Every structure is written in structure tokens, then in C-alpha cells.
Amino acid sequence: MLLSDIENAVRLDLFDPAGASQRWSNADLDRSIDRAVERYSQYYPNIAYADMQAQPYQRTYPYPASWNANCPVLWLERVLYPLQAYGTTLNAPTSGASLALAAGAGLGLGLYKYTLTFLTQGGETTPSPLTQITTTSGNQVVNLTNIPTASANSNNSVIGRNLYRTSANGNIPTLLATLADNTTTSYTDSTSDASIASTPGVPVLNTSGVMLWPARSRAFAEYSGLYDGANALASSGNMGGMGGAGRAASALGANAPAFTLALSDAELPRDNTILMRIFYATRHQLDAQGCTVPEIHCDIITLGACAYALEAYQTPTNDNFAFQNGGVNDRFDDTAIPSAWLRASQNRMKQFQQRLEEIKRQRAVSSISHTNWGRIHPRWWRV
Structure with missing residues (x-):
């Protein structure tokens, strides 16, 4: 669910269809949604x-x-x-693979750099030294040979190796392929730069030790x-x-x-x-790029955004409600707000706060597993 989905849900709950009589702009709703996410994150980060x-x-x-x-x-x-257990971390490979050009297409033209890491059950080592090669027209395939293997280790065995490569004339290696063994010593690379543009980069920490x-x-x-x-x-x-x-x-x-x-x-x-x-x-992310709020809680964000939108709109200067006297030092007068609007706003905010308290209790119950493995309290606050 993205921000636009929450905007639509809030408009539906506020009975605010598009048109000349629309009360809230998207900017108004986005501000209300942001406040709801901020408050929600304090209870369920x-x-x-x-x-x-x-x-x-x-x-x-x-x-x-x-x-x-x-x-x-x-x-x-x-x-x-x-x-991880002290002394179980593997050292990174001390050398890279040997590289040779082959006839064919796939890679671009320019300088390519390669590196590799060892994979264990616990994680991954830091990368080996870089090796590099320059492709030429018609020779845009690279054969990797003598790919290092790890020596046998009775406490922490290598279960695979990750190969990383830069783009043409680039400096940041990204994941090219995973060799799911500790025996293969050759690989043929004809993968385009675009195919690995968004793959993970090389690790900066050695996580290969036994957990x-x-x-x-x-x-x-x-x-x-x-x-x-x-x-x-x-x-x-x-x-x-x-x-x-x-x-x-x-x-x-x-x-x-x-x-x-x-x-x-x-x-x-x-x-x-x-x-x-x-x-x-x-705090949670909720924007056009993504959302970290669980799907089951998106209705809580919608409820909170409605409450904040109603609160903001009830301000007299926004809806032509009467000032007390129009003076510069005039104070907010909730008696000038229509009672039905005021009750609706207060009810939405009360419901929002109740839902936040519920998920707070649920989170506290589920955290029992930190000290009592698997023993979850049988009582649920919402059935």
C-alpha cells in the first residue's frame, strides 16, 4: 500500500469526493497522514x-x-x-579469479572489475582483491577461471561463493552470480550492466562466523x-x-x-x-516509494488521518466559522464549531487512540517470547 492508496481511503472515509466542493486538498491529507504515521510509530515503530x-x-x-x-x-x-562465536570468522579470499576475454556479446565496452566472497551458514566474508579486464569490440564475454575455493574447516564450512562485478568503467561492484558450492572454479560472464544495476553491493562487514x-x-x-x-x-x-x-x-x-x-x-x-x-x-515509511506499515494496520493510519484532517478543518479560519471578535489576539472558540462536526472529530480521535493502545498491548504480549521462548499469552485483546 502506498501513499496514494491511503489518500483515497481517507477521502472515502471523510465523504470528500473530487469536484468543486472538495474540502481537503492532497497537501492537507498528506499532512494529516504524516501526523497519523508519526503518532502510530510512537506506539508501533x-x-x-x-x-x-x-x-x-x-x-x-x-x-x-x-x-x-x-x-x-x-x-x-x-x-x-x-x-558470533569468537575465532570462527573466516578470512576473505586472498586473491581474485583469473580473467580472459572471449568472442561474443553481452558486456559493454570498457574496464570491468571483479571480486568474490565466501558464504557460510552464518553470513559472508568481505571481498577479495579486485581483478580487472578491458573488453573490446566483438570480445564482450569474460571467462573467469581459477576462482578461489576455501580450505576445509571443521567448525565453519563454506557453502558457496558470491561473484561481484562493476559496470563498464565503474567502481562499485554489485552481485553478479552465486556459486552454490565450494568446488566450481570457472564461470562465463555475458551479463549486461543493466541486469545487475540494482543487485546488492559487496559486504562491508565480515559476517561469516558461527552464530x-x-x-x-x-x-x-x-x-x-x-x-x-x-x-x-x-x-x-x-x-x-x-x-x-x-x-x-x-x-x-x-x-x-x-x-x-x-x-x-x-x-x-x-x-x-x-x-x-x-x-x-x-518511524514508518509511507510515501510514493513504499510503505513499512503492516497491511493489517493501514486502517489505523486511515482512521488517524481522518481525525487529524477533521481537527485541522474545524479551525474557524478554514471553514468560515465565526471568529469571537476578529481581533488579532482572538482565541480559538470551539463553541463556534458545529456540534455534529466537533463530535465526529472527537470520536475519530478517540477511536484512533484506542486502536493505538490495543496494538501497544498486543506488542507487549508478543514480546514475551524474548524471555519465554514460544510461550505466547493465550489472551488476545482483539477477537
């Missing part, structure tokens, strides 16, 4: 996760970058650390950047010189928000091979 590389002897980290720049991180829900089970959820303190600003964290992972962290005189808002893990000295990471998985909350 969009939960995403990001993997972050631990740094040696470091407890404080900056907030993860949100999945969408228009939906910033609101708060952290959960932090899993360590995500720990059960997951270890860690206590953490949010907004610890008020004391140890994230901008004071050195790239090496250390806090810098003595007294260097948190002593800046700049405004608090100038410091990037951070969180601090409650780790004992023995649990501190010794190197940067350990990952943590951070689950964070953002």
Missing part, C-alpha cells in the same frame, strides 16, 4: 537492525545509521553481543554520548587521551548520540573480528 563491528576494549559506540535517511533512529530496542545460540542480549545505556561523545572515539576504538572524551564545551545536540554496553572487563572485545547486532526503532 518500525524495527530494523544493523550489524556493527566491535572495537578493541571499547564499550561506547555511535548509533547505527538508519536504513532510511528520512526515518532516523528513535531509540535502540535490543543489542546482541557477541553475535551464537541462544542469542545474548546485553544491557546498554542510551544517549551516553552526553558523557562520552561518539565524536571522541578514535578510529582505533580507543577513547583518546586522558580527559579527552566528553569534555568539549559544545552544545549537547552537536554530539552524535551514542550507547554504552554494560560489559565487564573480561567481556570487552580484544579485536575487531566480533560483531554486535543492534535492533533499533524508526
